[in-house]
Amino acid sequence: MPARILPSLTPRLSTLLFATAVATGAAACGDSPDTGTSADEIIGGVPARSARLNAVGALGYDDFGSGSFRPVCTGTLIAPTMVLTAEHCVDFVTDAPSQLKFLIGFDAYNPVRTVPVHGVAMEQSDWGGVIGLGIDMAIMHLAEPVTNVRPFPVAIPTDSQLDLRFAGIGYGLQDSTGRHGTRMTGSMTFQASGGRVFEAIYGTFEDFVADAARFGVDGTTPEGLALLQQAWDETLLLDNRVEGWFGGGRHDAQACFGDSGGPITKAVNGQPTVYGVASWVAYADENRLCDLGAAYSTMTPVGLDFIAYETACPLIPRAGQCLDLTTHQRCATPEEGGYRELLNDCSALGMVCGVDEAGELGCIEDPCESIAPEGQCDGDVAVRCTRPEEGPRRVVSTDCADLGGSCAVTGDGVECVGIECAHEVCTEGVALSDECNDCVTAVCDVDPYCCTVAWDEICVGEAGAVCEVTCPGAPVIAPGSRSRE
DSSP states (O other), rough: OOOOOOOOOTTTTTHHOOOBTTSSHHHHOOOOOOSSSSSSSOOOOOOOOOOOGEEEEEEEEOOOSSSOOEEEEEOOOOOOTTEEOGGGGTTTTTTHHHHEEESSSTTTSOOSEEEEEEEEEEEOOOOOOOTSSOOEEEEEEEEEESSSOOOBBOOOGGGGGEEEEEEEEESSSSSSSOOOOOOOOOOOOEEESSSEEEHHHHHHHHHHHHHHGGTOOOOSSSSHHHHHHHHHOEEOOOOTTTTTEEEEEETOOOOOOTTTTTTEEEEETTEEEEEEEEEEOOOSTTOOOOSSSEEEOOOOOOHHHHHHHHHHTTTTOTTOOSSSSSSSEEEEEEGGOOOOEEEEEGOOOOOOEETTTOEEEEEETTTTTTSSSTOETTTEEEEOOGGGGGOOOOOEEEGGGGGGGGGETTTTTEEEEEEOOSOOSSSSSSSOTSOOOOOHHHHHHOOOOOHHHHHHHHHHHHHHHHSSSOOOOOOOOOTTTSSSO
């Protein structure tokens, strides 16, 4: 699971901007922080056993295909089939239905109910902020409705609520021994709705400098002061209440690893209401865990719009999509009367669904109209039409001669025959034949690009994962994890 860290402004500043996204660092990834040393105090809070809080559950993740789902983040049921969480909690997932579950109950390792997941949608209209994701929110769509738990409503915080106490809820680390996985709640003060992170933590630059040693910076030297000044000026929350800083006060509890995606709440007419989700935590050196407060991605009109869109048009891309050869699906806009699913049948026009000359999805002339269904040979060039799982309909050509073979139409369709591997699986180069060897076949089963377009860096990384080969210097890439344009 990728850790989210603040962009390094200088090599040494990366030691100062130490914070990872809440839960996507240590405990959520398996490479836990050093919790063997003692902390000054536990990460305050109290158990939240009440079934009234079962709308807050854990995101269970199975990264090894074992069928065992361990809690890695927190989420909140905001509708019977919708869980609000943080984008960074799900943006690494390659197959949500098999890798994710929603775990309901106080103890995420012994949930009262495990709910399967249909898919995830991420809010990606903006970028920036403390972890670079803009509005760090996502919706996890459940495959089954949860009807016996009251969802939590959502609301936009206001600056009039600054300095008030809110309640954070999550399943993250609770102390320096690494205890986690049970639902905890704790009060946190709303410190800031934008501006400098370290000002929200310390109040003054002088107090920040006085605590520089905890970051490994000598605040008595000109170099150290310059580094601290840069961090003070450039480590910013997104303004307009897109990100808020909570906790870090004298009596405050503290969000920590595993609490990511968990709600910051306040009761409205007696009902816990979600004002944001845990996004990024500031913690100290290896001897002191999570004691400076945390950034929450707070609810905004854009966030509400994201939720409204996913409620009406779950998992439909904003640009629309082709459901099959002739069916185009999209969501109507507010200007068209409000969000609702639309289906357009291109076959009524004698056309297919695809990308037009302007690069937009719509009804187009069939680009494969002159190509045989099984594909065809143009000399040594294998020409075929894409399969549905390869995206919008288009023509794909492979020069078999470049691979040392020739083109033939077989019972499986057009293909390059009579070739061996043009290069090793650990070497980037031309597309390899899916008949080259078992490793190439396995890679191309999950990533057809590698056998139709090129064997690039991603294919090399996938080979390392699928075939259990060691490719020196290759990235670690989950099979089929990168979307192709």
